[in-house]
Amino acid sequence: NLTGFDVAANATEVDLDAFSTYYSAAQANMVQSDSVAPVNLEVEDALYTLLAAGPTAEIGPVSFNWNDEPFNATLRILVDTAALPPRDSFTLLTLMFGGTVAIELSLEVSEPLAKMLATRGMAFQVRRGAAEQGMEMSAEDAEAIAASRAAVALAGLVAQGMLDSTDVGYASEARFSNGTLTVNDNVVPLGIP
Secondary structure (H helix, E strand, O other), X not given: OEEEEEEEEEEEOOOHHHHHHHHHHHHHHHOOOOOOOOOOHHHHHHHHHHHHOOOEEEEEEEEEEEOOEEEEEEEEEEEOHHHOOOHHHOOHXXXXXXXXXXXXXXXXXXXXXXXXXXXXXXXXXXXHHHHHOOOOOOHXXXXXXXXXXXXXXXXXXXXXXXXXXXXXXXXXXEEEEXXXXXXXXXXXXXXXX
């Protein structure tokens, strides 16, 4: 029962010509037959021009109630033009690991909704694990196992500092910049050398 769905969005300093060129080039790049081919220079050129304008985008707050339980989130994408390298040094790797773009996410969710979402995710994993071992498991059995695991998982995320407990549930702030992911100011290892 989804009610009260509301979303706001805002973007500034978007070079519309560069965006149009980037979109067209990216679409053309997607239809190439070699799935491991590098991104072509036209796409990189258009992306570089788009970033050089210093765009920012914010999607949120996104809010809704699911079975009367609230959820709120905001996603921000920020571009630091001072960190943008010269065009001849720019690649998608320098984009992700050079500090040009930062992505921030904040969310708040009620405890019952967090438990329900965690249980659904765990139930999928439980049933998939059973199937991989050649066992059949009913949705009810998977849900029961998942419910106990979900509570432990949420408590673990709070203990690790990935989630903060609030008066109504949980909250979290995440940021990815310079190849580093932080969640509530805790660095999360990504396993990327």
